[in-house]
Amino acid sequence: MSTTTAQHATSTAGTANAGYRTLWRWHFYAGLFVMPFLVVLAITGTLYCFQPQIEPLLYPHRLIVAPQAVPRLSEDALLARARAAMPPDARAATAAIASAPDRSAEFVFRLADGEKQSVYLNPYNGEVLGTLSVEHRFMQVDRMLHRKLLLGKPGELLMELAACWTLVMIGTGIALWWPREKTTVRAALLPRFTLKGRPLWKNLHAVMGIWLALGAIAFVLSGLPWTGSWGQQFKALATAANLGAPPGSWGGLPLRSVLPGAVAAQKTRADATTQTQTVQTTQATHGEHAEHEAKMDSMPGMVMDDLPLPLTPWAVGKVPVPSSTQVQTQADRPQAWPLGRIVALVASLGVTSGYDLVLPNSATGVYTVSYFPADPKAERTMYIDQYSGTVLKDIRYGDYGAVSKAVSYGTALHMGRYFGLVNQILCAAISLGLAGMAITGCVMWWKRRPQRSLGAPSRERAAPPMRGWKTGLVLLGIVFPLMGATLLAVWIADRMIFARVAHGSA
Structure with a gap:
């Protein structure tokens, strides 16, 4: 009687956890690829959100002036002063029009070698305050790191792939977190600091991940329209449908x-x-x-x-x-x-x-x-x-069009611009939280990694069909073709290269 009961319990647990290791395996692969990019995106994105506060601190003598009670010089007079301060072959390209009493006037010039340089002037007396390279100023470097790792088109494609794989990581992470058996939703939403060692790291990773999931999805979806490959194709498609x-x-x-x-x-x-x-x-x-x-x-x-x-x-x-x-x-x-x-x-x-x-x-x-x-x-x-x-x-x-309106709001929220400082703090919390997820995931992998092995979770002996997940991955690969190609590559590598069963524990 007791033996039958035990077998029934084992069978029930196995049914309840069917597919768990398959999901964990894909979560592992997604996290392994995304982890370094996620840290870079989190740090650079947080810095860029606070650009209005950071840049005046970095370049106070160029960007900030003392407000005066005298009238500002005309734009034409300021432009003439800026031209006189630049080489004769430099061409005035852009004027930044700002009326704040404590901000300098800025003009961007294109030099003969193609480089762009900003010239800053005191709008009250026309004094030239200094120049800055547009391409090498701190926030522009930060932005290019965020978008393309300073690697041009290859870096841009890598960052686009990282964003797409983040969706796989989030989806599988939610499925792994989902309360099973006697676990309540409340218990799954609160960290258990009474745990020790790897179980504590696993619990913190799961709880932090579920709280960040919605914001992470919003970040990815609002950033993808700006990517150089899929974003451009998406814009063309939206325009062709009169939605862009x-x-x-x-x-x-x-x-x-x-x-x-x-x-x-x-x-x-x-x-x-x-x-x-x-x-x-x-x-x-x-x-x-x-x-x-x-x-x-x-x-x-x-x-x-x-x-x-x-x-x-x-x-x-x-x-x-x-x-x-x-x-x-x-x-x-x-x-x-x-x-x-x-x-x-x-x-x-x-x-x-x-x-x-x-x-x-x-x-x-x-x-x-x-x-x-x-x-x-x-x-x-x-x-x-x-x-x-x-x-x-x-x-x-x-x-x-409808799509462009949605993208405009997504961009404003993504950049921390829409509702001021609160928006900036919220974006920073999500970004740094995702960096924390990458770190806790790395610690968990390090604690359980076997020697001379990648440490991927072992396969299930009798993997369930999981048709819903497979359909979702296929659709994701169709919507994001670049990611679809890498999904196929990972599946083939998993079958042919990492075919050996890895030893790991849930």
Whole structure:
């Protein structure tokens, strides 16, 4: 009787724990790959969330000025001072428009070797406070570490893979945590500090993981649209379904800055032919300098992401930059609007501060306004004709598709911008908590690792079908093709290379 009861209990426990080791094995592989990347993402992401507080501490003499009761110098006067402080062949690329009384004026210049450099001035007296390399300033390096490990495209793909595998790690982790047998949900949600050794680490790992799971999923899903491979494909798909960028942003509507007189010049084919000859003559006259200007600001196919902007709203990243229909000779070229007049125009349209303004560097260029505030509903992107001040396109949040609206809110939350300091602290807590998960997972593996072995959990002798999990992994691989390829590679390696049963304990 007792023997039968014992066998029944063993059978019941085995049924209850069916699939546990399979899930643990996949959780192990996901964690093994994700662990180092998770630590990097957590640290760099936390630092980037606090950029508004950190940068003034790093560069106080450049970014901060003493407020004064005198009027600020005009934008044109400040730009002239900045130009005088830079080499003659440097080109003014961007102006950061900010009205805070304690912040300096900033202009970004592109040097002859292609490097971008910021110049900071006191807005009250025009004093040059110093310069900073755009690519090498601390927060830009931190951001590039976060996005691509400073390794370019290969690093970007690695980080994208790490984010996708984090979803596998979270899914299997939740399944492993799920209360079994007599364990209550309350007991599973609270750490048991009475435990010792590896059981204590395992309990802390499980409890911390379940509390962080929702935030971790939100982090991954809100970050993936910005990745260089899947994110770009997702943006194209959303746009094709009219759920992404505003209608016409990808070429459906004309976006052109027409120079005065250009329409009349195109009335006949003869005029067009003459104009083409004039363009060729003009380019030959101006030589390499004119070619440099055209490449900088009027390259065919240039989009918003190509402009010298720190950040642009996700919905407009692939919006084509306007270009004119013709180039006039230097003698006939009309006078462009000065920077101050453009700033006043933008202010009259409701955007007064906190935006970046890309300056036109050729006869065909336009002023581009990129306003990327904490509240996604206030985002604005504007193109302004440099000769007439005509607003060629004014893209607002209301013009976005449903997907782009969701991504905009996800980005604001992901960056800790949407609801101020509380948002920053919440993001930091989730990020550092995930780093803690990586550390506790490493400690658990170290404590149970066998010698001369990877230490992967052993396979189940009679693995259950687990059709739901297999279907989920297949769907995940279809949605994220790059991850799907690595899922297949891991499955093959697990079957062929790690076929030997590993000894481990639950």
